[in-house]
Amino acid sequence: MKNIHVVLIPYPAQGHVIPLMEAARCFTSHGLKVTFVNTEFTHKRLMGACFEIDCPSDLMQMVSVPDGMEPCDDRNDIGKLTKTMFQLMPTKLEEIINDINKKNDEKITCIIADCYMGWVVRVARKMGIRLAVFCPSSAAVLAVTMSIQNLIDNEVINCTGIPSKNQMVQLSTSMPLMDPNNFLWACVGDSATNQIIFDFVILDGKEAAEAADHIICNSTMELEPAVFTLFPKMLPIGPLLATNGTTRQVGHFWNEDSTCLTWLDQQPVSTVIYVAFGSFTIFDQIQFEELALALEDTKKPFLWVVRPGISGSMDHVYPSGYVERVGNRGKMVSWAPQQEVLNHPSVACFMSHCGWNSTMEGVSNGVPFLCWPYFADQFFNRTYICDIWKTGVGLNKDETGIVTRREIKSKVEQLLSNAIIRKNALNLQEKVTDSVREGNPSNKNLNKFVDWVKDGNDLCLCE
Template sequence: MNGVNNVTVHAVLVPFPAQGHVNALIHFANLLASRGFFITFVNTEWTEKRMFGSAKLKSQLHYSKPNFRFLSFPDSLPPEHGRTSHLGELFIALVKRGDALEALLRKETGNGIPPVTCIVSDGVMSCTISVAANMQVPRVVFWPFCAAASIAQKYAYSLFSQGHIPVKISEGNRPEKMITTLPGNIPALWPSDLISFYREQFTSDPIYEAVLFESRMSDMGEYVLANTFEELEGREAAAALSNKGCPSLSIGPVFLPNFLEGENSTQSNMSMWEEDDSCLHWLDKQRPRSVLYVSFGSLALKSQEQLDELALGLEQSGYAFLWVLRSDIAQGQAAVLPEGFEERTKDRALFVKWTPQLKVLAHPSVGGFLTHSGWNSTVESISMGVPMIGWPYFGDQFLNCRFTKEIWKVGLDFKDVDVDDGRLVRREEIESAVVRVMANEEMQKKAEELKEAARKAVMEGGSSFNNINTFINDMLNRAKAQSQSFK
């Protein structure tokens, strides 16, 4: 795309500073960079430090791909603040950082850097609204959730007006409380499907008002992109995310085009945790579809008692497993595994702190995924044809888990964890779920069908491929007009 009439499209991408949000936008940024865009990827300083660790690595990344740069701005929170462990305070701080973001972009544009063509903003980063307006460029709203969860968030204030929010969790799965008023031809939602921060117990937490405010602000954009694909959720779902008739397109899974082409640069794998590649060598030694992959993402926590039950359930299942045990998984502490457990499972188990997840899910030895049901993990598993056991923790994960099981039919879950976050899932339940997902040929067949649909969508002529081309051409035309106005 770069070089058409010497016009360069310059996209600024601004994720919410959490691992899953950064992952989705970094994949999209790489996709645009491969099509000739000049990319400015803007993190908060805290996120950048977690991702790069040193200015040297950041510099190396810049020189490895000269049309891709990283900038950062302060979130105004003190260094010791927990950020993602106090999400409401993080949201509130970021709302006020538009001036800092705008000052950064104005300072770092010019001197060979092309003018900004558009700002691609995470759907919950309303601080970009004033920046786009003041710089007179379109704000492109990027939804890192599935379309149904994005619609529920976009129309959350309407649901509040209708009395669906705050959610009384005692009514979370009552049929007469099902939500059927949302657009997009999406399945009817249980109250428990809504983003968990809308539940009654959060009304005194800053996160409740913060996400409700972001819902109202999500209408402020001139273009909308969703990290899903039409064959999974339908064309009408993406259309329902449109702001006042603006283009609204499904363009996902955004990680998949570069993955299929073998693009595996460091920029494609930005992680706040150090990845352990040794697990891939261990997987090489396992039989096809014989390993259960266990990972709860970057934020989910479990009690020590629950981790004990999980460990013993995995052991009783008889299947091999690769288990991601973050150093803070046990309510902020390292897990203590049951006595003798590691010795008893040493011939069929591997424990790591973090993995290169895409490579793990793509490995032929992996036959199932026990997951927190974050959208990145869900769509990655779908794209690799791996059935799931969902164990949601917060946010949009409850909707993703239910849709995986009931709508897309490529997963299982545990009864009532969506309405009782204190329920202890027993080892027998875990054993049963593992055996059922690993041995379910019908579910594996359905997973393979969705895998092929996802890959077809992002390949030449597919729905997401064509939608991305539409977006690219629209931004190129804008860049051309912008260039003419400067002459």
């Protein structure tokens, strides 16, 4: 019996690769055959980080395409990466699909593309292949993209995406307030980079979302009910990390230091501050030292992920005598098995950049947040955490743009003494993890989506 064959293609960033890889694992468990397309640079990073995925080898294959950048180019230059990638990759994706279709009886019947790779819609149209869009961020962020014309008509932004009003807006009366200055494309980098993201990522993403047969989201009805009511085309199938029945994730760009789990085993229950800021956040030396000294001042055990490159091109430098002073109370690692860390009983809170992947992991493990967003959608995710779900508190910068050690220490103490936030986090955990259990909404939506991929029948949102 032939398997239905699909192509999955993420935006080449860790927070995009991980959830789509989890989706691929779900699809293969339902009998779909998956070809997962990364850029060559991302593919090498995955392989270098001891990549493994527990999918049947006959149902999952990894392939790669060039992104148009030179080997020495900086992939953190999001504007340049986006332009070169979007110019070259459509042709390369066509070549891969044609090659598969020539050599394989199980031809590609559907492309499932990251919503930030909207150019894929033109490949799907040209080749006559069905298209579904995958949203790795909050559904609300994609909802903003799908509301571009309304935002222009209402003069919230101009036709180039630049905010026209310095006031909070709502996409609907039941959705959270949003700051136009924090729309995804308005806070990625400098003005030139922001314009590239708007022109290439947002407008193409809007076209793809409108043209796609279906949109699947790594979210739940419980987390974003207003968005899924406003855009019923969106199907929440998350949290994907909770669907695999294990705590081991796939798709990391760095080798995980599992010694931190042994260290966590030695710490008392609900005492450890877990500090991790994802794959893009950069701190200058002053901010790095303030954070280091704040963690020391809390007198609490802490696990701190000090990622390679967290200080940009400079090597981070701990304050004089710091490592000796904190001793075994502090554990610094270059990368951590985050899902397993957040699932550990010794972890009391999560100091996070509020990327959606980290947000979903924290929520799924019932961990309260200390919110420190860096760019893009992270500011809105903080709004969800602090104002809507009430499962965390925000860290504020002073007049010089620094989050001071006093602010960090104060908010840590505030969070750890707040029983209501802890209760809210545990209640939300129960709701979202229940959603992916057999017969419940996210699980039903996933099953119905897979059925559509297999036979083309229409599907509807499970409430």
